[in-house]
Amino acid sequence: MLKRHTALFAAFAALLTLCACTRAPAPRPDASFSPDPEPTSAAAETDPPPSSPPADAPGTPEPAISDAPDPFFAGMLSQQGPGFSFEPAEGFLLSVDLPPFRFTRGDAFVEVGYDPSALPEELAPSFMNGYLAFTDIEFSSYSGLGPEGLSAETVTAGDGSRLLTAYLIEADGGCVWLLFSCPADDAETLRDLDAMRGSFILEK
Numbered sequence: 001m002l003k004r005h006t007a008l009f010a011a012f013a014a015l016l017t018l019c020a021c022t023r024a025p026a027p028r029p030d031a032s033f034s035p036d037p038e039p040t041s042a043a044a045e046t047d048p049p050p051s052s053p054p055a056d057a058p059g060t061p062e063p064a065i066s067d068a069p070d071p072f073f074a075g076m077l078s079q080q081g082p083g084f085s086f087e088p089a090e091g092f093l094l095s096v097d098l099p100p101f102r103f104t105r106g107d108a109f110v111e112v113g114y115d116p117s118a119l120p121e122e123l124a125p126s127f128m129n130g131y132l133a134f135t136d137i138e139f140s141s142y143s144g145l146g147p148e149g150l151s152a153e154t155v156t157a158g159d160g161s162r163l164l165t166a167y168l169i170e171a172d173g174g175c176v177w178l179l180f181s182c183p184a185d186d187a188e189t190l191r192d193l194d195a196m197r198g199s200f201i202l203e204k
Helices: 003-021 041-045 120-130 187-199
Strands: 072-079 086-095 101-105 108-115 136-145 150-158 162-171 174-183 201-203
Touching (some): 072 108, 108 187, 120 136, 120 150, 162 187
Antiparallel strands (some): 072 086, 101 108
16 A cells, blocks of 8 residues: 555655745845945035945845745555545645644544644643543553554543544654544444554654
């Protein structure tokens, strides 16, 4: 599955890199500019010369200009199954300036997001509060997420009719999450979402 989408992800990442590296040059002072001659006393008594805008001081660093948010992450998910399917693989971009990406299929959804303010172990205890009035919740750890074998803090919660599982991955001092949600009795979709963990790709 990974080889099948390597070319697509490479093109997606190249496009993001091109956007991140686009930089507009800042204006520089004209090297031929010279100050106006000092006015004579006669001219000073009549009309003072117009003031010239100050030129940039030599050696002043130019401000960094970039259209890309910082930090940002690119990623991809793929899955083909009767319960939940991506055809082709779905790419996503995460940053502090972008809302989470959500992919919905019927009553199920997959969400990927980024929180720069907390590490996975700090975010885990309250993570499900904004999604579900759960009656059961469980905390654990998981290793082997995606082809890179990423480690994650795992939170699983349910209310009897819906089941949510979140994988919280440490990323650049913050947390990237991968969240699965579907009806608790939909075994087919649960199986497809579980299989999707192996396709998760995340690059900075």
